Amino acid sequence: MEFLSYLISGISLGSVYAIIALGYTMVYGIAKMLNFAHGDVIMIGGYISFCAMSYLNFPGWLALILAMVVCTALGVVIEGLAYRPLREATSLAVLITAIGVSYFLQNSALLIWGATPKVFSPIVEGTQNIGGLSVSNISLLTMAACIVIMVVLTLFTSKTKMGKAMRACSEDKGAAQLMGINVNRTISTTFAIGSALAAVAGVLMCSAYPTLMPTTGSMPGIKAFTAAVFGGIGSIPGAFLGGILLGIIEALAKAYLSTQLSNSIVFAVLIIVLLVRPAGLLGKYVPEKV
Amino acid sequence: MLKVNDINVYYGSIHAIKGVSFEVHQGEVVTLIGANGAGKSTILQTVSGLLRSKTGSVEFLGENLGNVAPHKIVAKGLAHVPEGRRVFLQMTVEENLEMGAFTRPGSEVDSGIADVYKRFPRLEERRRQIAGTLSGGEQQMLAMGRALMSKPQLLMLDEPSMGLAPLLVEQIFEIIKELHKAGTTILLVEQNAQMALSVADRGYVLETGKIVTTGTGAELLNDDAVKKAYLGA
Numbered sequence: 001m002e003f004l005s006y007l008i009s010g011i012s013l014g015s016v017y018a019i020i021a022l023g024y025t026m027v028y029g030i031a032k033m034l035n036f037a038h039g040d041v042i043m044i045g046g047y048i049s050f051c052a053m054s055y056l057n058f059p060g061w062l063a064l065i066l067a068m069v070v071c072t073a074l075g076v077v078i079e080g081l082a083y084r085p086l087r088e089a090t091s092l093a094v095l096i097t098a099i100g101v102s103y104f105l106q107n108s109a110l111l112i113w114g115a116t117p118k119v120f121s122p123i124v125e126g127t128q129n130i131g132g133l134s135v136s137n138i139s140l141l142t143m144a145a146c147i148v149i150m151v152v153l154t155l156f157t158s159k160t161k162m163g164k165a166m167r168a169c170s171e172d173k174g175a176a177q178l179m180g181i182n183v184n185r186t187i188s189t190t191f192a193i194g195s196a197l198a199a200v201a202g203v204l205m206c207s208a209y210p211t212l213m214p215t216t217g218s219m220p221g222i223k224a225f226t227a228a229v230f231g232g233i234g235s236i237p238g239a240f241l242g243g244i245l246l247g248i249i250e251a252l253a254k255a256y257l258s259t260q261l262s263n264s265i266v267f268a269v270l271i272i273v274l275l276v277r278p279a280g281l282l283g284k285y286v287p288e289k290v
Numbered sequence: 291m292l293k294v295n296d297i298n299v300y301y302g303s304i305h306a307i308k309g310v311s312f313e314v315h316q317g318e319v320v321t322l323i324g325a326n327g328a329g330k331s332t333i334l335q336t337v338s339g340l341l342r343s344k345t346g347s348v349e350f351l352g353e354n355l356g357n358v359a360p361h362k363i364v365a366k367g368l369a370h371v372p373e374g375r376r377v378f379l380q381m382t383v384e385e386n387l388e389m390g391a392f393t394r395p396g397s398e399v400d401s402g403i404a405d406v407y408k409r410f411p412r413l414e415e416r417r418r419q420i421a422g423t424l425s426g427g428e429q430q431m432l433a434m435g436r437a438l439m440s441k442p443q444l445l446m447l448d449e450p451s452m453g454l455a456p457l458l459v460e461q462i463f464e465i466i467k468e469l470h471k472a473g474t475t476i477l478l479v480e481q482n483a484q485m486a487l488s489v490a491d492r493g494y495v496l497e498t499g500k501i502v503t504t505g506t507g508a509e510l511l512n513d514d515a516v517k518k519a520y521l522g523a
Contacts, residue, residue, distance in 0.1 A: 161388075161392070161396075164381070164385055164388060164389060165389065165392065167378070167380070167381060167385075168378050168381065168389050171378045171379065171380055171381070172376050172378065174340060174372070174376070175372060175376040175377075175378065176389070177339075177340065177360040177361050177364075178338060178340075178360065178364065178369075178370045178372060178376075178437075179361075179364065179389045179390055179392045179393075179436070179440070180361045180362075180364035180365050180392045180393035180440065181361055181389070181392050182359070182361045183361070
């Protein structure tokens with residue numbers, strides 16, 4: 001019984017990681033860059049929904065939508081201003097820029113909302129009793145949202161024209177251009193989707209762990225990045241699996257081993273997995289034929 | 291149809307293309323031949339907008355392409371099969387073809403795919419396969435079929451015979467002849483000068499970024515300098 005409740009809290013936490021990791025992996029897969037500011041977009045999403053609910057008295061769902069809209073716009077602006085001019089630059093320059101954007105967002109939040117943590121009121125309250133286990137509604141919502149997002153993204157990239165164009169850009173931007181695909185617009189769309197997902201993750205995460213600070217997004221951001229690498233970066237099911245597993249490992253490590261060491265255990269598992277499977281759990285290697 | 295006028299292309303400080311001009315007329319097969327590094331691929335990339343010339347102009351159907359983005363050039367009817375084929379290895383054969391039709395309305399995709407399968411029955415057998423699992427010859431067919439999906443007025447082929455066994459090379463050139471017969475205008479870049487000149491109406495010989503000789507396919511095949519340098523005679 002105890003184990004089950006830890007497992008469910010792990011899956012719930014893992015679902016948040018998975019939603020963030022899906023954004024990371026989409027952007028990495030298509031733009032071939034690690035957007036280290038992704039975690040901070042989560043934090044902005046948290047603050048936007050916090051303001052909408054506390055100052056404008058928006059209901060939770062409307063606050064979520066507002067956060068998604070703002071973060072989508074933010075993602076597109078960040079991509080256009082900070083990353084697009086560096087399309088031909090070395091990946092190191094892009095990486096450093098992404099770290100710069102991350103600090104910029106954190107400090108902007110510090111300036112606007114101050115350093116004092118805000119107490120976030122969950123968008124849904126209450127708990128359900130499932131077979132004697134008490135599970136919070138926000139956990140259920142988070143898990144459901146994660147599965148829906150994963151399925152929708154999978155269908156989007158495998159069935160729609162835009163989704164297929166994204167995969168084409170991911171493989172070979174030059175060849176994609178020769179097909180008539182507008183690579184810049186495709187990358188921009190990817191950032192829009194990734195940032196909207198970050199907003200969802202932000203609202204769900206703050207509903208489950210209701211302390212909101214300018215640095216709230218950075219640790220989950222790094223863990224979700226880990227989850228994406230763990231599952232095989234660039235792979236949508238990989239990000240999902242990696243996120244869920246990471247959440248479970250973290251929750252079980254906290255419960256049975258050590259709260260202080262839980263993060264170290266998570267990263268140790270990552271290192272072991274990468275030693276055995278360098279491409280991640282579901283990462284694939286396609287040989288090139290001549 | 292295509293008029294390239296005095297283009298100069300640089301890679302950083304390296305002057306790769308030095309004042310090249312040539313024309314391709316409606317219905318022709320024109321070939322650019324030359325050794326490795328002569329600048330053949332660079333010229334095609336400049337025509338399709340992936341690289342830019344510092345001077346001169348590239349005119350297609352009377353329109354200057356100098357400031358047109360590469361993805362818009364495709365929609366104007368110019369398809370480019372790049373060197374090394376560059377099919378999307380992790381996508382299926384059919385998805386590759388769909389990407390070729392990216393600029394076309396959705397209603398044309400199915401009929402376009404059917405046309406490609408008629409020309410390349412092998413691709414139909416492998417339609418659900420990931421392109422990375424195809425042989426080199428099949429990938430070349432896929433790259434050509436993918437380019438045809440955009441219903442191009444001018445098809446540019448960059449080294450279609452590269453890395454293929456002699457039998458497959460002949461097959462690819464058979465297809466080029468068929469496309470020509472069907473009225474497609476083709477600009478063909480090749481190291482295999484013998485094959486290229488035998489299908490071409492006209493040819494240009496390129497040496498270190500400059501055009502040194504031009505003539506009809508037959509003239510160039512019999513040109514002593516060309517024979518010596520490229521035909522191993």
